[in-house]
Amino acid sequence: MLVDFGPFWHGRVIFAARGDQLARFVNEGIREGIVFYKTQKSERGLKAQVKIADFKKLRRAARLTHTRVHILAKYGWPFIALRWWRRKTLIAGILLIGITLAVLSQMVLSIEVKGNKVIPTEQLLQSADNLGLKTWVWQKNVDTRKIAEALVEEFPDVAWVGIDNQGTQININVKEKIRPIVQTERGNLVASKTGIIQELMVIQGTPLVHEGETVKAGQVLIEAPVNLDNPSAQPKPGVVSKPNPTLPHAIPAAKGFARARVWYSAEGKVPLTEDKIEESGRSAKGWGIKIGNRVIMVTTPESPFPQVTKEVKIYAYTFGRNWHLPVEILSIDYKELETVHLERTKAEAQQIAEKEAKAELQSRISPGASIIEETVRVLASSGEVERVRVETETYEDLAVYPNP
Numbered sequence: 431m432l433v434d435f436g437p438f439w440h441g442r443v444i445f446a447a448r449g450d451q452l453a454r455f456v457n458e459g460i461r462e463g464i465v466f467y468k469t470q471k472s473e474r475g476l477k478a479q480v481k482i483a484d485f486k487k488l489r490r491a492a493r494l495t496h497t498r499v500h501i502l503a504k505y506g507w508p509f510i511a512l513r514w515w516r517r518k519t520l521i522a523g524i525l526l527i528g529i530t531l532a533v534l535s536q537m538v539l540s541i542e543v544k545g546n547k548v549i550p551t552e553q554l555l556q557s558a559d560n561l562g563l564k565t566w567v568w569q570k571n572v573d574t575r576k577i578a579e580a581l582v583e584e585f586p587d588v589a590w591v592g593i594d595n596q597g598t599q600i601n602i603n604v605k606e607k608i609r610p611i612v613q614t615e616r617g618n619l620v621a622s623k624t625g626i627i628q629e630l631m632v633i634q635g636t637p638l639v640h641e642g643e644t645v646k647a648g649q650v651l652i653e654a655p656v657n658l659d660n661p662s663a664q665p666k667p668g669v670v671s672k673p674n675p676t677l678p679h680a681i682p683a684a685k686g687f688a689r690a691r692v693w694y695s696a697e698g699k700v701p702l703t704e705d706k707i708e709e710s711g712r713s714a715k716g717w718g719i720k721i722g723n724r725v726i727m728v729t730t731p732e733s734p735f736p737q738v739t740k741e742v743k744i745y746a747y748t749f750g751r752n753w754h755l756p757v758e759i760l761s762i763d764y765k766e767l768e769t770v771h772l773e774r775t776k777a778e779a780q781q782i783a784e785k786e787a788k789a790e791l792q793s794r795i796s797p798g799a800s801i802i803e804e805t806v807r808v809l810a811s812s813g814e815v816e817r818v819r820v821e822t823e824t825y826e827d828l829a830v831y832p833n834p
Contacts, residue, residue: 438505438506440506440507440508441481441482441504441505441506442467442479442504442505443479443505444479444501444504445478445480446502447475447476447492448474448497448498449475449496449498451497452471452476455476455497456476458490462488464487465481482508531757535598536570537567538565538566538598538600539566540599541555541600544601545604546606547606548606549585549587553585554585557580557585558577558581561577562577563600563602574593574595577593578592581602581604587607588604588605588606589606589608591603597746598745599746617683617832619635619651619686619688619831620649620831621649621828621830622796622828624645624646625645625692625828626643626644626691627641627644627651627689627828628690629688630686630687631688632685634654634682635655635682636684637686639688651686651828654682654683655682655684656682683831687829688827688828689827689828690827690828691802691823691824692799692826693821693823694794695822696790696791696794696819696820697787697817697818697820698782698783698787698790699815700783700786700816701774702773702774702815703771703774703814705770706770707770708767708770709739709765712735712765713764714733714764715729715764716728716731717759718731718759719758719759720758721756721757722756725760727762730762730764735766737766737768738766739767740762740764741763742761742762743761744759744760744761745760784818784820787819787820796826798826799825800824800826801824803823805821806819807820
C-alpha cells in the first residue's frame, strides 16, 4: 500500500517524447540520474513517467538528441496542492462556510410553537425564554425535559408539552386540555337511535311515547314544560301558560330517561388470497444540499429499491423569524416496500372478518351501553371471499337533548 501511495504523494509527470534518437535520449537521461517509470515505446514515440524534480533534467537530454517532449498529464498530491493554493481564497471561503455551519448547527436559531389554540404563542415563547430556551444558545445547554415539565406546571390549560429538536429549529408542541362540554339541558328529550322503549321515567315534562313502543332517531320522547321562552313546546288546548316571574330568563327542559333495546349489525369481508404491500424492514438514507430550488444529493442520489416510501426532512438554518441561510441540509429516508402474497384458510378468513365486524360495531355502540346478546353468522361465501355478520342487541338510554 505504501508503494502505491508513494507516486501520488511525491508526484509524477507523464510525458511523450518524439524524435529519431529516442534510445540516446533515454541513455542521456539515465546518466543524469533520471529514473523512468512505466516506459512504453510505439511507432509514434516514447511514453514514460518521471518524478517532478527529474523532469527539469530532461531538457539537456532533449536538446542533445533533438527530441520533442510533451507533457500528457500531471499526477500526484503536489499538483493538487498547487491547484488549491491558486484558489486559496475559494478554499478559505468554503472552509469558513463549513466552520460557520458547524458552529451554527450546535445552536438554537429559531423556536416555533405548534398545537396551541387558547394560550397565546407570545406567552409560551416568553415563558420558554425565562426558562433558558431562547435563540442563540447552545443546544447542549438546554434541558428540554425540564423546560417541558415547567411549562406544563405554569399553564393550567396545558395537558402536555413536547419539545422537538429539528436541527437548529426547536418546536414546542403543545397539547391543550379539552374542557368537557356541559350538555345544555334545554328543550325536549329526543331519541338518539331507533329502538324499543323498555323503561320510561319522566322527571319533568310530558311523555309522548310509552313503554313497548318503537321509536325512531330524532323522535320526541319527553316534551319540555310549556314556557314563553320555549316555543318548541306546544301548550295543551285550553291551558294558558305563564312565565315564572322568579326565573324570567330560565328555559325549561324535559328531564328523565328512556331505556330501550337497540340492535346493531355489521358485516366483515376478507378474501382467501390477497396481495398486500408492506414494508420489508430494509431502509437506506441519503443526504444532500438544497440551494434554492436545486437539490444536490451527496449520498444515495436515487432510491436503491424498486418500491419505496420516502420521508424527506429539511434542516434549515434560520436567524430569528424572517431570515434564513439559502443553503439547507436535505435528508431522505428510503423504506423498501414489497408485495406479500397472503393465503388464508376459510377459518382464518372468517376469524379476521368477525374481528373487523366487531370493531365496526364497537365504534357505533354508545358508551356505557349494556350488551344483552351477540350473534355471529357466517354468510354464504361468494367466490374467494368469506363474509361474516355480527348482530348485537344492547340496552341503553336513548333520551338526549337535540343539538342546538
